[in-house]
Amino acid sequence: MNDTNVFLKAVDIHKSYSQGTGELEILRGISLEIKEGEALAILGSSGAGKSTLLQIMGTLDRPNKGELFCEGRDLLAMSDDELSRFRNAEMGFVFQFHHLLGEFTALENIMIPCRVAGEAPKAAREKALHLLEFMGLAERREHYPNQLSGGELQRVAIARALVRHPKILFADEPTGNLDSQTSGKIQELFFRLKEEMKLALVVVTHDLTFATKFPKVYRMKDGVWV
Template sequence: MVEGKGIRKSFGDLEVLKGIDISIAPAEIVAILGASGAGKTTLLQILSSLDNPTQGEVFINNTAVHKLGEKQLARFRNQNIGFVFQFHQLLPEFTAAENCMLPALIGGIPQKEAEKKAQELLSFLGLEQRLEHKPGQLSGGEKQRVAVARALINDPAVIFADEPSGNLDSKNQDELMDLFINLRQQFKQTFIIVTHDEHLAEKSDRTIHMKDGFIE
């Protein structure tokens, strides 16, 4: 599903990733753990196509994403990858349903179809009473569920999550990981999660530990 070969990343003279090989299977939930500065977020950004490696190759569903042009990559990302971030990245002027719909509209899905899919996903995630609420009217856990629904709207093969529980209390952290597990069972998506949360990582299928730009 997701494979990185010989990944290196440097920023000037600072080498953050020092030759990483990683392979993640379809429908696997993998947690990437490590201290600040270990390189885990940089690895996630490269695996998810948000950044390019200084050296190495990245494949998603057998597509060499590091070789795609800008327009091809944007289209591939929209159709195959979902993102969940620590601070939700919801647009404050839009409702929950409108935030959820955005990737579908960008992908060319007709508005009525996108609205229907957004309503179905948000209802599946227990937010059927919050469709018309804006982010400022939602709790932290509700915002994160909207972000998850947005990540799912185009039926991506893989979801990348960067510290998704970092801004949540312990109850919502547990509920979020249980949600990921349930979604994997329902939709067979792959989840790659960067986290500091050992408890969250324990619920994943596999934990990858990083230190000083290497996988331990």
């Protein structure tokens, strides 16, 4: 694969799960190209297959059939350990629920990907502090997750996803658990981050209002584009 400016390319992705005596088809031949620095939304109702596609594109799951390339690399040919290192360096993830670790402070949660990658504590701390300041949370750095609001928790989760400066950020219903005012602020933050950090941004959502803010929207139903 040597398509100009294509960062990530999924080709004819199929995914199914065994269910009783049969198979439950989730994805039925999905193909998608994501260019460097591009922002797109994948819109669909619950059960459409959009979260499964995001997990496969983010190498968190493997398809039953299909191909997945990133900057010319065949991701499905990599071992699980190779993919883990690749994800940590190149990709960031934000989910509907923040998945912060309750025994660590906001600052420590953000540092985790750097520490997993073997970065020195001082360097990891500096990166995390910079992002906390960018997120407007510098004064909350020593607070634990149970001391933060929903919007603050999600901003910490976003900072954690970005601390290793990934080239692409995947977000799965990132505002689905927030009130409308907080949701709007987080949505604005995603676009600001995309521009300032030169990220590719892929957001999965069932929120039509959020999706239509993107320059490109894909609609999914029953595992296919519509």
